[in-house]
Structures are given as structure tokens and as C-alpha cells.
Amino acid sequence: MSVYCPNCQQKARITSRNNLNEGKTVADLYCQCLNTKACGATFVSTLGFKHYLNPPANSTAQLAANLLNKLTKEERAALLSGVSD
Ligand SMILES: [Zn+2]
Structure with missing residues (x-):
């Protein structure tokens, strides 16, 4: 810098x-x-510090986990069947 x-x-x-x-x-x-x-x-x-351009990896994973926990077992299975790796 x-x-x-x-x-x-x-x-x-x-x-x-x-x-x-x-x-x-x-x-x-x-x-x-x-x-x-x-x-x-x-x-x-x-x-x-002003702002992030990309969120830190751990906060993205935490956000996804929090959202997944709000779904029912069936909703989670339906969602994950559409996820590719
Ligand atoms: Zn000078």
C-alpha cells in the first residue's frame, strides 16, 4: 500500500x-x-475498512447453514437434489 x-x-x-x-x-x-x-x-x-467485495467464506457457509435449518426435511432433500458439485 x-x-x-x-x-x-x-x-x-x-x-x-x-x-x-x-x-x-x-x-x-x-x-x-x-x-x-x-x-x-x-x-x-x-x-x-469500507465494505466487502466478496463475503468471507465462513460467513457464506454459515448463512447457507442457517437457511437450510429453516427448511423441513423434505424441502432440504428437494433442494439438495438440485445441487451439483
Ligand atoms: Zn512531502
Whole structure:
């Protein structure tokens, strides 16, 4: 992941990270501009999780299991007879 300096738009290095929540989805990134001769600024950027593009595999399986448990034995058998591997 690249971070860019807000002053000179050159690449910066992340020197440390401070997680702001238990899930580690939001963090302050302490950064140092690598354009040391002309800039060399240090700054804090915020990193935040936005949304999934694909759900995690375990949550997909859990969702399917929860739905299957709502069906009767007959409904489940009918549904699974149409499932291919
Ligand atoms: Zn800079």
C-alpha cells in the first residue's frame, strides 16, 4: 500500500500504526514523506475498512447453514437434489 504526502504528493513511509477500534478496521497511520530534501513532512493519515467485495467464506457457509435449518426435511432433500458439485 502506498501513502502519499499531502504537501508534495511524493511517496511516504508508514512508520507506525495506531488501531482505533477492537476490530482493527480503523487506524491512524503515522507517516514520513520520503522527499526528504524538499519536504520531509511527517503526518497522520486515517485508514478505514469500507465494505466487502466478496463475503468471507465462513460467513457464506454459515448463512447457507442457517437457511437450510429453516427448511423441513423434505424441502432440504428437494433442494439438495438440485445441487451439483
Ligand atoms: Zn512531502
